[in-house]
Amino acid sequence: MPPSLCPCCAWKRDVVTGRGSRFLLCRRSSTDRDFPKYPMQPVRSCPGFEPPTLDRPGPDPVGERDDPES
Numbered sequence: 001m002p003p004s005l006c007p008c009c010a011w012k013r014d015v016v017t018g019r020g021s022r023f024l025l026c027r028r029s030s031t032d033r034d035f036p037k038y039p040m041q042p043v044r045s046c047p048g049f050e051p052p053t054l055d056r057p058g059p060d061p062v063g064e065r066d067d068p069e070s
């Protein structure tokens, strides 16, 4: 897959479903409807991209179980 901005964006979160499928969740989607919850990859350009900072240290580790397939 070509490189995408999302894996190194401070707003990204990995989601693993109960069936073991992995999805990339954009946390900006919770407050801004311009951002899809599960952006189609690869994302080559994004106005919301932010590199990790001390305030927002980086992508959360694989986290919440949220099943986008349901």
Ligand code: SF4
Residues within 6 Å of the ligand: 005, 006, 009, 010, 011, 012, 025, 026, 027, 028, 035, 039, 043, 046, 047, 048, 049, 050
């Ligand atoms: S803000 Fe943009 S680059 Fe960052 S996770 Fe969301 S869609 Fe990806």
